[in-house]
Amino acid sequence: MTETEKLITDLKKAVKFARSQDGSLDYYKVNDELAKLFERSSDSSKSLANAIFDYWEKEHVTSSKSFVEGNEPTEDNIRLLGAFNAFLNKSDELEELVSIEDWREIGVLVNYEAEDMEIGELTELMSILVDHGAI
Numbered sequence: 001m002t003e004t005e006k007l008i009t010d011l012k013k014a015v016k017f018a019r020s021q022d023g024s025l026d027y028y029k030v031n032d033e034l035a036k037l038f039e040r041s042s043d044s045s046k047s048l049a050n051a052i053f054d055y056w057e058k059e060h061v062t063s064s065k066s067f068v069e070g071n072e073p074t075e076d077n078i079r080l081l082g083a084f085n086a087f088l089n090k091s092d093e094l095e096e097l098v099s100i101e102d103w104r105e106i107g108v109l110v111n112y113e114a115e116d117m118e119i120g121e122l123t124e125l126m127s128i129l130v131d132h133g134a135i
Contacts, residue, residue: 004093007041008082015073027072031057034073038081044088044121048113052084055105090124095132103134 001009011034018030035053042049060080061072073081080102083094087106098106107129114122129135 002091002093003041003089004082004086004091007037007085008078010037010041011073011078011081012075015078025071027061027067034081038085041085042088043090044125045113045117047116048109049085049088051109051113052088052106053081055109056081056084059102059105087125087128090128092128098132100133103129103132107134 014030014033014037015025018033019025021029035050038053039046039049056077060077061067064072064074064077066072066074076097079094080097083097084102084106086093086095087098110117110122110125110129117125126135
């Protein structure tokens, strides 16, 4: 099992547990746990991981129709969060799930966090972003 697969499994377990508590899912009761799992599994800076998680939450979870219906995060969105984590870990796993818009926004977030990152990490992440046309 890869690190990305493990994260996705852990995220699904957290959602399943939260859903079992009330019989339905209140995203705001599980989002802190999801954020912590995402941050801990990232090889990148905590501030970049948090920024990417916040982007995912805003753009893919709380703005979706499924959110209003109490069905977020969906399995697709959990897998997308796994893809974002793979990027932070310099892996190409699940990169096909990431849209060009997502790559561009991640590029903006990396640029914003760049001064607090080690040069080697920044270089690797920027190389991935260039490969995906984000920069």
